[in-house]
Amino acid sequence: LVAGGNMAALVSDQGVVLVDSEDPQVSNQIKAKIGALSDKPLRYLISTHFHWDHVGGNANIATAGVPILISPATLRYVSDTYKSAQKRPGQYTLDPGPLNNVMVTAPKKITMGKETVEILPIKPAHTDGDLIVRFVKADVIVVGDTIVKGFYPLIDITHGGTIDALIVFCDDLYKLSTPKTKIVTGHGPLVDREYVKDF
Numbered sequence: 001l002v003a004g005g006n007m008a009a010l011v012s013d014q015g016v017v018l019v020d021s022e023d024p025q026v027s028n029q030i031k032a033k034i035g036a037l038s039d040k041p042l043r044y045l046i047s048t049h050f051h052w053d054h055v056g057g058n059a060n061i062a063t064a065g066v067p068i069l070i071s072p073a074t075l076r077y078v079s080d081t082y083k084s085a086q087k088r089p090g091q092y093t094l095d096p097g098p099l100n101n102v103m104v105t106a107p108k109k110i111t112m113g114k115e116t117v118e119i120l121p122i123k124p125a126h127t128d129g130d131l132i133v134r135f136v137k138a139d140v141i142v143v144g145d146t147i148v149k150g151f152y153p154l155i156d157i158t159h160g161g162t163i164d165a166l167i168v169f170c171d172d173l174y175k176l177s178t179p180k181t182k183i184v185t186g187h188g189p190l191v192d193r194e195y196v197k198d199f
Contacts, residue, residue, distance in 0.1 A: 004053030005186045008142045009034065010135060012113030015043035019133050019142045019184075021057035030061060042066050044110060046119055048144025049127045050077035050159070054186070059099060067102045069119055073129030075101050077159055104131055122146070125169040126153075126186075128160025134176070141177065142184040147199055149188025170196050 004022040007030075016038050022030060034042060045062045047055045047070040055070075055078060062068050110117040118134040126145045133142040145154045146169055155161040177183065177193035185191055191199075 004056065005051070005145065006142075006184055006188075008133070008135075008140065008184050009037065010112060010115055010117065010138075011038045011040070012115060013040065014112050015040040017044045017046065017110065017112055017117055018042060018061065019046045020048055020054040020144070021045060021061045023053050023056040024060050027057040027060035030057065043112065044069060044117075046131065046133050047071075047074055048132065048142065048186070049130050050074040050081070051127075051145065051156075052081070054144060062099055065100045067100050069102050069104050069108065069131070071121060071129040071131055072103050072105065073127065073160065074131075075103070077127070077129065122169050122172070123165045124160045124162050125155075125166040126161050127156045132173075138182075139178060139180055140182045140184065141173070143173065143186065145186030147173070147183065147185045147191065147196060149185045149191055149195070151187075153199070154186070170199060 005020060007022060008019040010017040016034055045058060045066055045068045047058065047068060058068055104119050104121060108119045114137060116136040118136060120132050120134060122130050122132060130144055130146055146166065148154055153166055155163055155166060174193050174196050181193055183191045
């Protein structure tokens with residue numbers, strides 16, 4: 001499923017953790033895929049940033065009070081875009097306000113089975129509300145649109161992104177990674193830390 005940005009899922013005996021939700025047109029397929037992977041419920045949905053191709057499906061996916069771990073800036077941008085006259089059909093289908101939004105303003109850890117999930121706010125890079133997600137045991141880091149594969153960096157200046165902070169983030173991500181770390185980019189295939197250095 002790649003209607004929008006890349007996603008990631010952790011499947012454990014305690015439930016599923018999903019990172020990003022793509023755009024709303026594929027929500028039913030995403031839910032079906034989760035159901036095929038596990039008979040356990042979705043426990044958490046994590047939003048890396050506000051762009052609709054990554055979080056447009058939040059309201060469809062995070063039903064029945066599923067916590068959405070999200071930065072305050074990301075929630076504000078989603079809400080503003082939803083209410084704006086510039087809203088286009090098929091992007092943000094429901095008002096995010098009534099959802100079970102859990103603000104992430106400092107590093108947060110979740111334990112699911114044998115896996116530790118770290119949700120890490122970073123300095124303004126792609127936007128000023130970016131979160132990255134690290135699956136410690138699996139050695140996987142999901143970075144949203146801070147890193148992309150196959151084209152130039154995406155820097156949303158209107159929403160607080162900066163090239164200087166993106167460079168610092170790449171340095172920090174390289175240090176956080178090991179030679180075996182799999183990095184889930186916002187768009188394109190998996191990369192490793194040597195790609196981050198080149199990027």
